[in-house]
Amino acid sequence: MIYVWVRTSVDWDDEAAFLAQCPPYFRPQLELWNATFAMPFHVFRGRVRGIARDNLAALEGATCAAWSEIPDGAVVLPVDDDDWFAPDVAAELERRWGGSGIGCSWTSTFFEVPMNWRYATGKVIRRRARWVPLKPMWRCTTNNYALVKGPGVYELAVLHVRARDRFEVFVGGEVFAQAFEFGLLAAQLIDLVDHLLALLVQAIGLRSGLDG
Numbered sequence: 729m730i731y732v733w734v735r736t737s738v739d740w741d742d743e744a745a746f747l748a749q750c751p752p753y754f755r756p757q758l759e760l761w762n763a764t765f766a767m768p769f770h771v772f773r774g775r776v777r778g779i780a781r782d783n784l785a786a787l788e789g790a791t792c793a794a795w796s797e798i799p800d801g802a803v804v805l806p807v808d809d810d811d812w813f814a815p816d817v818a819a820e821l822e823r824r825w826g827g828s829g830i831g832c833s834w835t836s837t838f839f840e841v842p843m844n845w846r847y848a849t850g851k852v853i854r855r856r857a858r859w860v861p862l863k864p865m866w867r868c869t870t871n872n873y874a875l876v877k878g879p880g881v882y883e884l885a886v887l888h889v890r891a892r893d894r895f896e897v898f899v900g901g902e903v904f905a906q907a908f909e910f911g912l913l914a915a916q917l918i919d920l921v922d923h924l925l926a927l928l929v930q931a932i933g934l935r936s937g938l939d940g
Contacts, residue, residue, distance in 0.1 A: 729789070729790070729791060729802070730789060730790040730791075730802070730803045730804075730805065730817075730818040730821060730822075730874075731790065731791060731792070731793050731798045731802050731803065731804050731805070731877075732784050732787065732790050732791065732792045732793070732804075732805045732807060732813075733792075733793065733794075733795055733798060733804050733805070733806050733807070733885060734784070734792060734807055734808070734809055735806060735807065735808055735809070735885075735886060737777065737809035738773075738809070740770050740771075740773050740774030740777055741770075741774055743768070743770050746770045747770075773810075776810050777809045777810060779812075780807075780809060780810050780811055780812055781809075783812040783813065784807070784812075784813070786815060787813060787815060787817060787818060788815055788816060788818060788819065789818035789819055789822075790805065790813075790817065790818040795882065795885070798877050799877070800877050800878055801876065801877065801878065802876070802877050803821065803827050803874055803875070803876060803877075804874065804875050804876075804877050804881075804885060805817070805871065805874050806871070806873075806875065806885035806886070806888075807870065807871040808870045808871065811870055811871035812871075813871065821874055825874070827876055829876070830875065830876060830878075830881070830884075830894060831873055831874050831875040831876060831881075831884070831891065831894075832873065832874055833867050833868050833872055833873035833874075833891075833892075834872055834873075867891075867892040867893075868888040868889070868891045868892040869888060870888055873888065873891055875891070
């Protein structure tokens with residue numbers, strides 16, 4: 729059995745609780761969203777969480793559990809509350825990895841606005857020249873890796889940035905990425921939303937400048 733562990737989730741149904749923990753840097757985007765769309769952001773985000781829950785509940789050969797309920801030695805898929813997987817993620821992990829070492833990761837696929845010129849260049853090269861071997865910019869994102877539960881692993885599950893340089897096994901390449909294509913593309917939906925928010929901010933700022 730493979731376990732899915734969902735990192736701490738915000739109570740999106742409680743607007744007051746969400747606002748209380750909302751970081752200051754996100755406030756302008758939040759206010760812009762709520763002023764632009766009829767559906768408040770916390771309601772939208774709660775529905776994304778609901779879709780993710782339905783996806784996780786439908787996984788074959790995997791079950792969601794609290795960290796304390798997962799036995800040592802078990803394979804764990806750490807995820808955020810908006811992450812999705814392909815339905816056969818457990819079978820693919822068993823077939824392609826088998827649970828050796830501390831964990832494994834696979835190449836993420838994103839729909840997004842490039843954050844800088846280096847990332848934009850890499851995306852163009854990957855799209856146009858797939859034969860060119862390029863190391864992924866991020867080995868571990870929020871849900872493209874699995875861990876074997878044991879001492880010292882909790883920190884790697886909580887923080888994907890800590891996991892990226894600790895793996896003894898790295899499964900990458902085009903074949904593995906294709907096997908998880910559906911799950912990975914869907915899993916990055918919230919990244920797309922984040923970038924759409926950024927574009928919205930930029931567009932309104934540009935329009936204001938033109939009107940001025």
